[in-house]
Amino acid sequence: MIDTDRTATITAVIDSLADAWARGDADAYGAHFTEDATYVTFVGTCYQGRQDIADSHRALFAKFLKGTKLAHEVLDLRFLGSDAAVLTTRGDTVKGEHPKKLTKVQTYTLVREGDRWLVAAFHNTQRKSVMEGISFRFAPETRPKAQQ
Structure with missing residues (x-):
């Protein structure tokens, strides 16, 4: 049975993160993370x-990510007891409209x-769809079961 209340609570956290990002509010963005959170970007940084996350995003929002928004869709949500959850999303940083393809996981x-609910760890990976396609073609057993 799906716990719709807890699911809605978790997705609201991610929506709130996206809202803080869209406003360019690094402090509000950082407030969604635990004091000792880890945050791994798609480039491996x-x-x-929390303070390191907020400070870095303050600089990013002022330069490289100025005027961007987050687009995301939930792929999976698992609760690990009553006080922990793992959420997997597809997402991207965008200017303007929601993209047709979200390029990150x-x-x-x-x-x-x-x-x-706070984010204790975040990991962002750039999806390499061409490499994924080659792998699936020449080694079909590497394709995730959900995609077969």
Whole structure:
């Protein structure tokens, strides 16, 4: 049975992250993470802690990511007991309209602290669809079961 209340709570956290990003509000963005969170970008940069995440995004929102929004869709959500969840999404950073293809895969590990869910770990991977297609063609057994 799907726990729709907890599912809605988790997806609301991700929607709130996206809202803070769209506003370019690094402090509000960082507030969604635990004090000791880890954050791995698609280029492999690893930030440690809420303050490091907020500070880096303050600079990113002022330069490279200025005026961008996050687009995301939930692929999977699993609860690991009552106080932890793992969320997998497809997503992308966009300017303007929602893209037809989301080119990244993200994993969020969330924990409940009091009455709030916070991101304890985030990992963002750039999807390489050409390499994925080659692998699936020449080694079909590498295709995830959900895609067969």
